[in-house]
Amino acid sequence: MRSILAWLGERFQITDLIGFAKKKDVPIHHGFLWYYFGGISLFLFVVQVFTGALLLLYYKPGADSAFESVQFIITKVQYGWLIRSMHSWSANLMVLSVFIHMFSNFLESTYRKPRELTWLTGMIMFFIVLGFGFSGYLLPWNELAFFATKVGTDIAGVLPLVGKPLLVFLRGGDEVSGATLSRFFGFHVAILPGVFFIFLMAHLAFIQFQGMSDPLRLEGKIKRRMPFFPDFAMRDLMLWFLVFNLVAFLAVFFPWELGSKADPFSAAPAGIKPEWYFMFMFQTLKFLPAKILFFEGEFLGIAAFSLCGAVLFLWPFLERKSSLGEQQPLAKIFGTAAILFIIIMTVIGYTRG
Amino acid sequence: MQRRATTNVPQGVPTLRHRGYSAGCRVRTPRTTSILALVAFFALGFVAVSAQTDSSSCVVCHTQLGGDYAAVVQRFSNDIHGKNGLSCHNCHGGDPTSDDVDISMNKAKGFLGAPAAQAIPEFCGRCHSNPGFIQRYNPSLPTDQLDKYWTSDHGRQIKAGNTKVAQCVSCHSVHDIRSVKDPLAPVYPLNVPQTCAHCHSNKEIMASAKIPTDQYDKYKSSVHGIALLVKGDLGAPACNSCHGNHAAVPPGFSSIGRVCYQCHLVEGERFTLSPHKPAFDALQVEECVFCHSQHDIQHPTDQELGVGQDALCVECHDKGDKGYEAAALMSREIDSLRVKYETALALLDDAERKGVEVSEALFSLRDVRTGLVNARALIHAFNPDTVTTAVTQAMVLANQVQQEGVQAVAEVKHRRSGYYIFTIITIVLVLVLYAWTRATDRGPIEK
Numbered sequence: 001m002r003s004i005l006a007w008l009g010e011r012f013q014i015t016d017l018i019g020f021a022k023k024k025d026v027p028i029h030h031g032f033l034w035y036y037f038g039g040i041s042l043f044l045f046v047v048q049v050f051t052g053a054l055l056l057l058y059y060k061p062g063a064d065s066a067f068e069s070v071q072f073i074i075t076k077v078q079y080g081w082l083i084r085s086m087h088s089w090s091a092n093l094m095v096l097s098v099f100i101h102m103f104s105n106f107l108e109s110t111y112r113k114p115r116e117l118t119w120l121t122g123m124i125m126f127f128i129v130l131g132f133g134f135s136g137y138l139l140p141w142n143e144l145a146f147f148a149t150k151v152g153t154d155i156a157g158v159l160p161l162v163g164k165p166l167l168v169f170l171r172g173g174d175e176v177s178g179a180t181l182s183r184f185f186g187f188h189v190a191i192l193p194g195v196f197f198i199f200l201m202a203h204l205a206f207i208q209f210q211g212m213s214d215p216l217r218l219e220g221k222i223k224r225r226m227p228f229f230p231d232f233a234m235r236d237l238m239l240w241f242l243v244f245n246l247v248a249f250l251a252v253f254f255p256w257e258l259g260s261k262a263d264p265f266s267a268a269p270a271g272i273k274p275e276w277y278f279m280f281m282f283q284t285l286k287f288l289p290a291k292i293l294f295f296e297g298e299f300l301g302i303a304a305f306s307l308c309g310a311v312l313f314l315w316p317f318l319e320r321k322s323s324l325g326e327q328q329p330l331a332k333i334f335g336t337a338a339i340l341f342i343i344i345m346t347v348i349g350y351t352r353g
Numbered sequence: 354m355q356r357r358a359t360t361n362v363p364q365g366v367p368t369l370r371h372r373g374y375s376a377g378c379r380v381r382t383p384r385t386t387s388i389l390a391l392v393a394f395f396a397l398g399f400v401a402v403s404a405q406t407d408s409s410s411c412v413v414c415h416t417q418l419g420g421d422y423a424a425v426v427q428r429f430s431n432d433i434h435g436k437n438g439l440s441c442h443n444c445h446g447g448d449p450t451s452d453d454v455d456i457s458m459n460k461a462k463g464f465l466g467a468p469a470a471q472a473i474p475e476f477c478g479r480c481h482s483n484p485g486f487i488q489r490y491n492p493s494l495p496t497d498q499l500d501k502y503w504t505s506d507h508g509r510q511i512k513a514g515n516t517k518v519a520q521c522v523s524c525h526s527v528h529d530i531r532s533v534k535d536p537l538a539p540v541y542p543l544n545v546p547q548t549c550a551h552c553h554s555n556k557e558i559m560a561s562a563k564i565p566t567d568q569y570d571k572y573k574s575s576v577h578g579i580a581l582l583v584k585g586d587l588g589a590p591a592c593n594s595c596h597g598n599h600a601a602v603p604p605g606f607s608s609i610g611r612v613c614y615q616c617h618l619v620e621g622e623r624f625t626l627s628p629h630k631p632a633f634d635a636l637q638v639e640e641c642v643f644c645h646s647q648h649d650i651q652h653p654t655d656q657e658l659g660v661g662q663d664a665l666c667v668e669c670h671d672k673g674d675k676g677y678e679a680a681a682l683m684s685r686e687i688d689s690l691r692v693k694y695e696t697a698l699a700l701l702d703d704a705e706r707k708g709v710e711v712s713e714a715l716f717s718l719r720d721v722r723t724g725l726v727n728a729r730a731l732i733h734a735f736n737p738d739t740v741t742t743a744v745t746q747a748m749v750l751a752n753q754v755q756q757e758g759v760q761a762v763a764e765v766k767h768r769r770s771g772y773y774i775f776t777i778i779t780i781v782l783v784l785v786l787y788a789w790t791r792a793t794d795r796g797p798i799e800k
Contacts, residue, residue, distance in 0.1 A: 025798060028797055071710065071712070074710045075710045075712075075713065081708075081709075081710065082768075085708075224797035224798070225797060225798045226797055226798070227795060227798060230793065231790065231793075231794055231795065234786055234789065234790045234793075235790065237786055238783050238786045238787060238790075241779050241782050241783050241786070242779065242783065244779070245775065245776055245779040248772055248775055249772060249776075252708075252768045252769060252771070252772040253708070253769075253772075254708065255708030255709075255710075258710065
């Protein structure tokens with residue numbers, strides 16, 4: 001290893017690079033576990049890229065070919081079932097990991113000055129991950145995904161002024177069709193990964209430059225820190241192996257079902273549900289009355305969620321106390337309420353049918 | 354013009370005065386009263402029959418009379434005749450333009466009143482046997498119902514003076530007659546058994562006819578009854594599918610096979626050419642009914658074939674005769690295909706539950722099932738060679754599908770074994786990394 005580094009060192013200034021990598025360390029405290037979720041999210045994204053690239057070798061977008069090609073992948077292609085199932089499971093675990101990563105940072109106020117841009121890039125990636133989920137769900141062109149996409153894009157269409165153009169933009173027409181599939185495929189494999197990669201690089205660079213943030217409640221009190229390279233990175237690697245094993249376990253014992261091919265002319269099957277990470281929004285909209293004062297209930301629901309998203313995105317600029325080193329209970333109250341709301345609504349969504 | 358002051362209403366038809374009504378429908382009143390009555394007639398009539406489009410005096414007066422009189426009007430709002438623009442007078446005659454019962458219900462105006470039971474077939478037949486008339490409303494509606502009816506047991510009985518037997522309104526209802534396509538019609542396929550049972554399950558009515566009354570109970574539990582009444586399969590036979598409707602007669606032994614063959618084509622063709630056909634004819638045995646029964650036909654089982662305890666063949670064939678051997682052979686063939694089918698299905702189900710995609714194999718298995726159904730139908734040729742040929746053909750695909758099932762189950766084991774090996778590798782790697790970390794950890798930096 002040393003000889004390789006020496007060989008490279010003779011040709012490039014890698015000592016500077018190594019020094020830059022060694023610069024980062026991880027604060028040791030009882031909330032240490034939460035630091036792993038950034039790495040787990042990154043690892044699962046890498047799994048997504050590799051399995052997605054393999055699926056691309058056989059996947060054929062199109063209303064007449066998408067379902068058949070996925071069926072071909074999981075029945076005829078050697079280990080195609082494994083790759084497809086791992087792609088689906090790791091996508092879901094990635095969303096879960098991203099949620100945990102985002103809320104843990106929110107609750108610990110790590111977004112505070114000088115890390116506002118780290119928060120912003122993270123939030124943009126969070127929204128892109130949800131976009132990945134929404135666009136990828138349709139790609140097998142099965143019945144459940146078709147109608148879930150129809151409902152999802154219908155909800156977007158409720159927005160005033162931009163609703164209709166947004167709906168047409170997402171669907172590539174008035175209805176969910178092969179055109180929708182084509183553009184969702186484009187979003188999923190080209191546009192979103194490209195944009196995501198830029199923000200990911202920025203996010204990682206910001207962390208590398210600024211180092212890991214200490215929780216606000218422990219600011220100035222943490223005496224012990226762990227070097228990121230190699231100590232924390234090795235622990236990360238161990239965890240990645242275990243997460244990879246979990247993905248394999250789920251793929252082998254609970255392979256992702258394909259269902260039946262979408263038929264735009266058939267009636268929507270009973271119990272159409274979105275992916276679990278959209279369930280809390282879906283369930284909330286179901287609870288809202290048709291009319292609230294002069295507004296459509298659904299519109300108000302979407303407006304409220306949009307407002308929450310915007311507040312969350314701009315939170316470092318709205319909440320200034322933590323940047324001044326003052327304790328800010330509002331973030332904890334807001335964050336805990338949001339987590340409880342998401343969990344309760346998701347449970348209700350799955351149990352009430 | 355001086356109106357006729359009379360109460361000349363056909364016997365049996367209630368008059369308005371019988372009910373104490375004089376306003377609204379004029380019965381011998383002076384002209385002034387008549388005008389007032391006319392105003393009231395329109396006012397009350399408008400309120401009472403606002404939902405009605407028919408403003409004939411029959412409708413107005415019957416509505417005012419209330420009770421059963423009004424109920425007829427109410428029922429008629431659902432009647433297919435009413436929906437086609439026909440009104441009371443089109444069947445019952447009379448003058449619907451007059452509010453005077455002596456005129457509107459005058460025989461001289463063609464008023465017929467309510468026909469007696471034995472007159473009803475001809476009463477309906479005036480239009481329903483008239484192709485020119487029927488064509489104006491429904492060109493696809495047959496006009497041979499009356500002719501058929503006279504050939505039926507019902508028609509023959511009524512001609513002989515038995516007024517208890519079914520005529521048109523017994524089945525189609527009266528004043529709320531609905532299209533056969535209307536699910537609320539008593540002659541809608543799902544309702545036919547109940548409609549027939551109304552009389553045929555009534556011991557009192559059937560006593561004079563000396564026919565059993567258990568057909569409906571038997572039918573309800575039969576394979577046909579369950580298909581129609583429980584599963585709602587409109588293609589399943591109801592009473593009229595076998596007995597005919599307007600020309601309803603019990604099919605005799607000579608034609609019962611032809612009744613069944615309308616649906617069971619393959620079985621019919623094979624049986625007709627089989628050695629059983631002349632034998633059954635010679636013995637005057639009802640061909641299908643002899644093995645399968647009639648109103649309480651159950652889903653046939655493979656056990657009914659062969660020489661086992663539940664086999665029907667052994668009722669006629671004794672050990673050692675040719676039929677006995679043929680039955681045993683056909684039973685073995687059918688059983689072998691069924692077992693193969695069930696084995697393949699169980700394998701594929703198991704693999705599918707464990708996450709292996711087997712939709713193509715399951716699709717192929719449908720063809721095996723079709724082959725099994727076909728082989729069962731071919732039993733009716735009573736020729737073991739025919740059954741063997743069909744079973745052999747289906748068995749080729751069945752073997753292939755079973756092999757796919759075996760492979761799918763093996764695939765499950767392969768996947769799980771692979772995972773266990775991967776888990777061991779993961780544990781080893783994690784342990785190695787852990788050991789390496791312990792060895793190289795520089796410990797926390799104190800800041």
